[in-house]
Amino acid sequence: MGVVIRYVNGSGCVIERFISLVHVHNTSAASLKKGIESLLSTYGLSISSLRGQGYDGASNMRGEFNGLKSLILKENSSAYYIPCFTHQLQLTLIAVAKKHSGIGSFFNTVTRLVNVIGGSCKRRDMLREKEVEKVFQGIAKGEIKTRQGLNQEMALKRLGDTHWSSHYGTLINLIHLFPSVIDVLEYIGENGSDDPQRAKAIDLLDIMNRFEFVFVLHLMKKILGITQVLQRMDQDIVNAMNLVKVSKCRLQVIRENGLESLLLEVLEFCGKYDIAVLDVEDVYATRGRSRRRSEEMTNFHHYRVELFYYVIDMQFQELNNRFDDVNTNFLLCMACFDLRTHFLHSI
Incomplete structure (x- = not known):
C-alpha cells in the first residue's frame, strides 16, 4: 500500500510527499488501517491529526460502514473523505x-x-x-x-x-x-x-x-x-x-x-x-x-x-x-x- 501525505508547512505552503510502501497481509479495511497507524507512529504522527483522506472508489476503501474511510472517521470525525476524481x-x-x-x-x-x-x-x-x-x-x-x-x-x-x-x-x-x-x-x-x-x-x-x-x-x-x-x-x-x-x-x-x-x-x-x-x-x-x-x-x-x-x-x-x-x-x-x-x- 502506497502512502502519501499532504500538509501545510510553517511558511503556509502546501507540501505533498510520498512516505512509504507498506506491506499488508490482505486488503481488508482493518488491515489497511493497522498499516497506516503503524507507519504514522514511525514518524511521530497519529490518525487524530488527519484532516482529510483520499482513496480510490473500491468498496474496502469507501464502504459506508466498514470501509477504511469509515473506520478512520469513527476515530477522527475531522478526517473528511475526498474520492479520487480520476478513479x-x-x-x-x-x-x-x-x-x-x-x-x-x-x-x-x-x-x-x-x-x-x-x-x-x-x-x-x-x-x-x-x-x-x-x-x-x-x-x-x-x-x-x-x-x-x-x-x-x-x-x-x-x-x-x-x-x-x-x-x-x-x-x-x-x-x-x-x-x-x-x-x-x-x-x-x-x-x-x-x-x-x-x-x-x-x-x-x-x-x-x-x-x-x-x-x-x-x-x-x-x-x-x-x-x-x-x-x-x-x-x-x-x-x-x-x-x-x-x-x-x-x-x-x-x-x-x-x-x-x-x-x-x-x-x-x-x-x-x-x-x-x-x-x-x-x-x-x-x-x-x-x-x-x-x-x-x-x-x-x-x-x-x-x-x-x-x-x-x-x-x-x-x-x-x-x-x-x-x-x-x-x-x-x-x-x-x-x-x-x-x-x-x-x-
Missing part, C-alpha cells in the same frame, strides 16, 4: 463494460487480440512490416499523403485497467491497423506453431469480421473520445468539472443526432474491408441461445436501442450518479483552498 471517472467507464455484456465481450476480445499479436517479437515485427508495406502502397497510389508528422508508426498497446484513456488509443490504432492485423491473424491461423495458437487466431478472425464488432468498435471510439480527455494529468478541479458538463452535453448530442453518422462510418469501414453488412429489417440472431418468437427483434432495433441508446444512456447515468450537483459543487468549493488561486487573485 471516479474510471468507475463510470468500467461500469459500462461490466453492465453491458456486449461491451464487456468486446473489450475481452480486444485484450485477447493484443495478447496474441503482442505475444512475441516475431508477430509484432510482422504487424509492423505489413503496415509499412500498406503505407508504401498507399503512397504509390496517391491515397496516403506524405508530410512531416504523418504516417507515424503505430502498435496495439495493452489496455490499462486504471487509465481508460489507453483504451481510446488502442481502439484508434486498431481501426488504423485493421487490415494489417487481419493479415497477421490469417498467417497465424495457417502457420501457427501450435494448435491452441492457431485456434485463437481463427476465433479472433471470425469475431473481427462481424458487423457487430465493427459497430461496437466505432461506438466506443466515439464515447471514449469524449470522456478520455477527463483523465489528463494536468487537469485542475474547476476545469475538470467544466469538462464533465461538456462531456454530458456532447453525449446527449450524439444520442440525439449521432446514430446516422455512426452507421455511415461503420458501413464505409465494412465496405472497405469486405465485411458483410446486415439487413436492418432481418431478425437479429442472438449468439449462444435461441429466442422465442415473441422476443424477436430486427437488427436495426438491436443496434439502435440495445447498443447505441443503451450504452450512451448508461454512460450518461454513471456520470450523473458520480458527478451530481452536490459532488460538483463540493469539488468546486474545494478549489477555493488552492493557494495558487488566492495568490493570483491577490495580484
